Amino acid sequence: MRYKLLGLVLAVAGAMPLATADTELAFPPLLEPAAQDAKAARLAADLLSRYHYKAMPLDDTLSSQVFDQYLKLLDPEKLYFLRSDIDRLAADRTRLDDAILNEDLRTPFAIFNLYERRAAERMAFARSLLAGGFDFERNETLMIDRKDQPWPATETEALELWRKRVKNDWLRLRLAGRDDAAIRKLLDKRYDNNAKRLAKINSADAFEAFMNAYTTAIEPHTNYLGPRAAENFDIAMRLSLVGIGAALTEHDGHITVRELVAGGPAMVSGQLQVGDRIVGVGQGPSGSMEDVVGWRLDDVVALIRGKAASTVRLDILPAGGGPDAPAKTIALVRDTIKMQDSAAKAKVYSVTSGEGKRRVGVITLPSFYEDVAAMQKGDKDYRSAARDVARLLQDLKAQQVDGVLMDLRNNGGGSLREAVALTGLFLGKVPVVQTRNAKGDVSVATNSDTAVAWQGPLAVLINRGSASASEIFAAAVQDYGRGLVIGEPSFGKGTVQTVARLDQIARNPKPTFGDLKLTIAQFFRVNGGTTQLHGVMPDMRVPALGDDSLFGESSFGNALPWTRIPAVDHQPVGDLKPHLPRLKAWHESRVQRDRDYQDLVDDLAKARAQRKNNVISLNEDVRRKERAAQEKRLVALLGGAAASAASAAGGTLADDGLQFNERQLARNLASQKARDDANDVILNEAVNIVSDSVALKAGKSQVAASVSSTRPTMIKDLLLQGSSEQ
Structure with missing residues (x-):
């Protein structure tokens, strides 16, 4: 599947960012390759040139392809680099092969550092716009997908792109019912958090990004996995890990418990609750406590995982308490956690x-x-x-x-x-x-x-x-x-x-x-x-x-x-070919009378039209009408009961303008439950088709699934025999 640059990098590209307008712009620290990076790159190159199905020599031709892939990976929407940057970097187009073969990665790291610098500049500008506000009566539009567009020719052109992106962020929150003061505060915090994420990108991230530009330039499904990514790949394949049985998320600057795994040490102990914030991690019964406030999520996860039967201690700010609430220390014994949600059911x-x-x-x-x-x-x-x-x-x-x-x-x-x-x-x-x-x-x-x-x-x-x-x-x-x-x-x-x-x-x-x-x-x-x-x-x-x-x-x-x-x-x-005409006829007859199915068809047609148009309006009246229609369709899709339950729990239906880590955990969980409970139109019809095929196999050609009751009823949820949720 398509490789995606580490979340820390792309999280920056999806939102607007950073420093205040009246303070000096702070750039992220310059990244340098670690000693092992060059050796790992050379070793990977030797394997790729000898054993890949589409073996290609690492030469100037491949270097040019890696160069293009690297820029595409770093700046897919052409929002950070200027055309002049690309022209200047073109001198490195045929040098990336030399960087690997000579075990000197300064050139690809210099490209990455320039990307981070440009991102910081764009973020600073975005944050400076918050003091003024926007005119939402103007008939402006924002291009949705810029990947096929050229890089901005001038700094002025680049800033105009970002002005519209910030305006769209503001408008989404305005449509969700927030006033300008609340919007300004929320976006200021959002961009500051994104700036901090940018500063947390390390040399391992930069190396992994470059190596995946190299590997995917050869063929889409060849990837480099750093040590941590390799560990996560192994976990996904075996559906188990050794830890405490808690799903964590980054929320408001803290690593927060999002979910407890049934049967895991955290749930069994009763000491950890959803919403608790982890501010310190210590190893063993008496090891020193590491302050993890402001850390990256994956770094905290790495500290909490360990060997089975070993002890990890956590400093916790209880859910609901303020930032000055007293912390408590808990001790948990790590165990093997089975990832039941990712297993067959x-x-x-x-x-x-x-x-x-x-x-x-x-x-x-x-x-x-x-x-x-x-x-x-x-x-x-x-x-x-x-x-x-x-x-x-x-x-x-x-x-x-x-x-x-x-x-x-x-x-x-x-x-x-x-x-x-x-x-x-x-x-x-x-x-x-x-x-x-x-x-x-x-x-x-x-x-x-x-x-x-x-x-x-x-x-x-x-x-x-x-x-x-x-x-x-x-x-x-x-x-x-x-x-x-x-x-x-x-x-x-x-x-x-x-x-x-x-x-x-x-x-x-x-x-x-x-x-x-x-x-x-x-x-x-x-x-x-x-x-x-x-x-x-x-x-x-x-x-x-x-x-x-x-x-x-x-x-x-x-x-x-x-x-x-x-x-x-x-x-x-x-x-089964002789049965297909009859199955298709029954299917067409049924879905023509299925309102949910037809609504899905209509929604998909509208989405395709919008993608083809590739712009959204920044006019408030136009967007309000679109939002009202979206809300109506979502209520119909979820069903009245599920929609009411989601709203009562603080969940969201239409776009609330918030990023995932800006919502209260309860609202995120309510929204997820509403989506899980939503009518799965495609699955329903597939079940009906299976029922029809059962009839045809039995020689009954007039007993299709009823057109008056197209939604199958779930009557039993089966668990794996002999398995336990931990």
């Missing part, structure tokens, strides 16, 4: 049809996770996506469901082995996917581990965010005629990555160099085609929620092309 839905009720089981799989370390140690109960889904299928069979829907929307992939094993749960021991390496050698991945766990009607729900392993599974289900694929065309990522541990290669005892995730092969379907670029085309289409030109493999300028190899010998187990 299932629900059973009831669908009304002409012959009564049908039950459809929906399994939502966020990723193809696998605890490789536990597996290699011989742990028979190691965590994996296919194992969890197998347990859920047993539960669904006990619930006597008539059909199963695998919801892989926004599942970006993961373990190839898990994709093959998951396919086996529905197809048995069959060839699943072909891979071709850089030498042209083709191998076939055949499921040999899992037996069929579900033989009934099956469908797979995908969207543009379904990528890689998700596409392998969906393509196999489609190629074997095992089930329907419903949704929109998938991402189109048909490449295989492996992770090279740079420290292991360099024989470093401590994690210093980070990891390199590089592309080494390409996927091919059993029919010989590839999911690369084109993705998986669904049998039953639903409205696309995004813009294919902005998201997906086809949005990358250097993506590998679509191609074909010979098909592997495989025997389809079914043929």
Whole structure:
């Protein structure tokens, strides 16, 4: 998936910033490469030039591409650099390869330092505008997406861009009901906080940004992971970590508890509450307490994590207390935390049809996770996506469901082995996917581990965010005629990555160099085609929620092309094509009468029109009318009860003009709950289609899901057997 620059960098680009108009502008400290950075870069370059599927020599040609990618990563909306900056930096276009090969990274760091300087200047100007206010009767507009625009030719042109951005920030808060004095105070604090974030960017961030400009200039899915990013990648794959079981966020300058994990040390102890602010962290029963006020979130998280059964002490400002409230010290024993929210889960839905009720089981799989370390140690109960889904299928069979829907929307992939094993749960021991390496050698991945766990009607729900392993599974289900694929065309990522541990290669005892995730092969379907670029085309289409030109493999300028190899010998187990005309007719008839579905279609059309227009009005009357219409549609989408509950809890419906960390935690949580409880129009219709396919398989051609009751009813929420939430 597309690499995103570390949150600290892009957080600055999304808002307006910093120092006061009557004080001297303070620039962030100049960053310099650490000693290990140059060695890590050279080691990564050696691996990329020898083992990447699209191996490219690190020369002036590639250097020029890295240069363009670096500027795009730092300043994607052309808001910071001036045209004169770009012209001056052009002398470095063919020097970035030398910087890596000669192990001298001063040139890329100089570019990063200039970016930070320009950001500080733009922020200072933005904050200086707050004293004056704006005229909202003027018919001005703000361009939404500037990535295809040129860099500002002059300082005056750049400042005009920022004036409109600040004006839009002000207008959003004004429309949400705030007066000018409150707006001025809030924006002043926001920009000051953003300035502080800018100052927290360190040399490791700058190095990771440059290295990812290098890797993604070769191919979109090759990335460099610094030591901390590599650790988080491992956690995401195994769905577990050692800590206290608390989700943290940065709020109003403090690291704040956002959520407690059920069964984790923090919740079990009763000593930590949502809203508590962590101001100090100490190791062991008597280690010195480190003051963490003003620290970066990831730095505090690193202090709190540790070894299982070890003790961490926290200095806490209790929720609701002021900044001068007395702190209390608590001690917690770290334990293994299972990330249940990121694991497979299932629900059973009831669908009304002409012959009564049908039950459809929906399994939502966020990723193809696998605890490789536990597996290699011989742990028979190691965590994996296919194992969890197998347990859920047993539960669904006990619930006597008539059909199963695998919801892989926004599942970006993961373990190839898990994709093959998951396919086996529905197809048995069959060839699943072909891979071709850089030498042209083709191998076939055949499921040999899992037996069929579900033989009934099956469908797979995908969207543009379904990528890689998700596409392998969906393509196999489609190629074997095992089930329907419903949704929109998938991402189109048909490449295989492996992770090279740079420290292991360099024989470093401590994690210093980070990891390199590089592309080494390409996927091919059993029919010989590839999911690369084109993705998986669904049998039953639903409205696309995004813009294919902005998201997906086809949005990358250097993506590998679509191609074909010979098909592997495989025997389809079914043929759903004869049923498609009837399913599509029932679907069209049903959604034409489904008000929620039609509202979604209308909203998506309006969003596409706005993206195409690429501007929003800065006139208050125009925006008020747009806001009123948005509020009305959101109430309809959420349903009266959910909307009322969100409002009563202080949640938001229409845009409140606030950034995430500016809202009270209770309001954020209420808004999130309202979104979670919202009517999932696409899922509802996919469940109805599964119900229809059940009828057709049973030879009943006149018993579609009722057009008078298009929203399936959730009747049971299933938990994984034998699992515990910690």
